[in-house]
Amino acid sequence: MFGLGKREATATEAALTSPSPGEKSFLRSLVAVMACGAGLFSDGYINNVIGSVVTILALEYGDVWKTSNAKHYLGDIAFVGTVVGQLVFGYLSDKWSRMNSLILSTVILLIFTALSAGSYYHGDAIGMFNIMTAWRFFVGIGIGGEYPAGSVGAAESTSQMKPGTRNTWFIIFTNTMIDWGFVFGAFVPYVVAAACQNQHLSTIWRTSLGIGAVFPAVLLILRFFVKEPEDFQKHSMKHAKTPYGLVLRFYGFRLFIVSLVWFIYDFSAYSFGIYSSTILANIFDQATAPLTTVFGWNTVINLFYIPGTMLGAPVSDFLGPRYALAGGVTLQAVVGFIMAGLYNRLAQPSMVGAFAVVYGIFLSLGELGPGNNIGLIAAKTCATGVRGQYYGIAAAIGKIGAFVGTWVFPYIVAAGGNSETLSAQYPFWVSSSLCVLSAVLVLVGLPQIGQDTIAVEDAKFREYLEKNGYDTRQLGLKKGETVDSVESGEGAAVPNKTAE
Incomplete structure (x- = not known):
């Protein structure tokens, strides 16, 4: 199924002994990777800032918000749009263009983020909530396009980087950007609320949403100057009929494993917020605290992700993404079991400092493992001609896992009955067990990924x-x-012979 045997050895030797395609200057290569992958910052920002926006809407509109259906789906509707975007743009990035698909997704994201911030009503708050929800769906489509087109383009562009650093640069401009997006998605509402002195609620949420359009606007300009990755130029199936039967025979099992691991990771991630709420509840009264206090501590919680993703990025080059992911989720499972087992002691107000530290380690290990590496594995374990669709399907299943988790975990919490301890422990027994399962799936079902995996595949x-x-x-x-993405004589892409 995976092309084992003498034929594989021949292909591997050819890929490894051939010169690296288009050895560009470091700066030009870095710009290409950044332009493709950095748009995922918007995923983190837009998905996190909506939590603060919902908090403000509840304060501003009171009973009207409580009786609206929007409170149930405004925060989650972007997930649905993201799944649609991942599937649609996965196809477009393979059969149309990597960079054109990215530009289109950025335009969609930019327009509907701005529309969300500018939503208004004439004495009908319910109507405004509904139109905001509609815009959020299209925002999700724009975010979804960043995954198969952006991450795949970033992975292909890292082929121009120095061997031994390629996984690091991919992670820095994909998952690390998502995590920084989460941080800024919490920090910006804090700054705006402070500037408004916790008043002018409409200004706070509109400004917080509107700032989300600034980054894609800057990135859109940069993307107009970036060319198609050279791997796509040489191996694209844009003008060829895609042999889906052969693709499934060759990559079907691998795609199943990657998708399942991504589903489990996003499914479990929902439970992590339970301890966040516990930490905050021990610090201040969330019902009466000013917005600056709520948003400030939310920023601190989100900063826990950063050490894991940034310090863990070189680990993926040193160990390889497969072992880095398996090692990360195994260590995370150990910490998760400890936190669940010691919940009674850690959840005391006097232990909030220790609780926050252990929780930060837990989140960091999640980023070092699947956070950093699941997208990397999805982007590098498939051939260029179908890479966008392969990645888009895996990412979409991951997002579905997140959505399913939001519905399933409340039942897991409820299984604890009237015991506050059991209700908090159960989700982490489940999540930590799934971490162990993920490690087994990765080690048993996926190949090792080296610096030249794209060429080899x-x-x-x-x-x-x-x-x-x-x-x-x-x-x-x-x-x-x-x-020619570089000057003539510096590794310009060579068209396929039939194109001549």
Whole structure:
């Protein structure tokens, strides 16, 4: 199924002994990776800032908000849009263009983020809530496009980086950007609330939402100057019929494992917020505290993610993404079991400092493991011609896992009955157990990923297609579509022979 044997050895040797495609200057390569991957900052920002916005809407509109249906789905509707965007743009990034797909998703994200911030009503708050929800769905579509087009483009662009650093740069401009987006999604409402002295609630939530349009606007300008990744130029199936039957035979099992691990990770992540609420409840009264206090501590909680993703990025180059993910979730499971077992002691107001530290370690290990590496694995375990769709499906299943988790975990909490301790422990017994399962799935079901995995996968897949009668000469962009992403003589992409 995975092309084992003499044929694989031949492909691997060819990929590793051939010169690195288009060895560019470090700065130009870095800009390409950043332009493709950094848009995921918007995912973190927009999905986190909505929590603060909902808090403000509840204060501003009181009983009207409580009786509206929007309180049930305004925060989650972007998940639905994201799944749609991941699937649609996964196809577009393979059959149309990596960079054009990115530009389109950025435009969608920019327009509907601005519309969300500008939502208004004429004496009908319910109408405003409904239109905001509609805009949030389209915001989700824009975010979804960043995954298959952006992350895949970033992975392909890292092929131009120095070996031994490629996974690090990918992580810094994908998952690390998401985590910083979460931090700023909490920090910006804090700053705006402080500037408004906890008054002018409409100004606070509109400004907080509107600032979310600034980053994609800057990124949109940069993306107009970035060319298609060279791997896409040479191995694209844009003008070729995609042999989906062969693709499923070759990558089906691997896609299943990647998708399942991503589902489990996002499914479990919901329970992590339980301890966040416990920490905050021991620090201040959340019902009466000023907005600056609530948003300030929310920023502190989100900062817990940063050490894990940034310090863990080089680990993925040193150990490889497969072992980094498995090691991270295993350690996270150990900490999670400890936190669940010692909940009675840790959840006391006098222990809030120790609780926060252990909780921070728990979150950091989650970023070092699956947070950093699941997207990396999805982006590098498939051939270029179908990489966007492969990644989009895996990412969409992950988001579905997050959505399912939001509905399932309340039942797990409820299983604890009247015991506050059991209600807090059960989700983490489940989550930590799933961490162990993820480690097993990764170690048993996925291959090791090296610095040249993308080149190796393309070589293996081409040989597999040829062995099954597929004409690989039709792969690649046609003459006139290929563009030299570096100056002539510095590794410009070579069109496929049939394009001439």
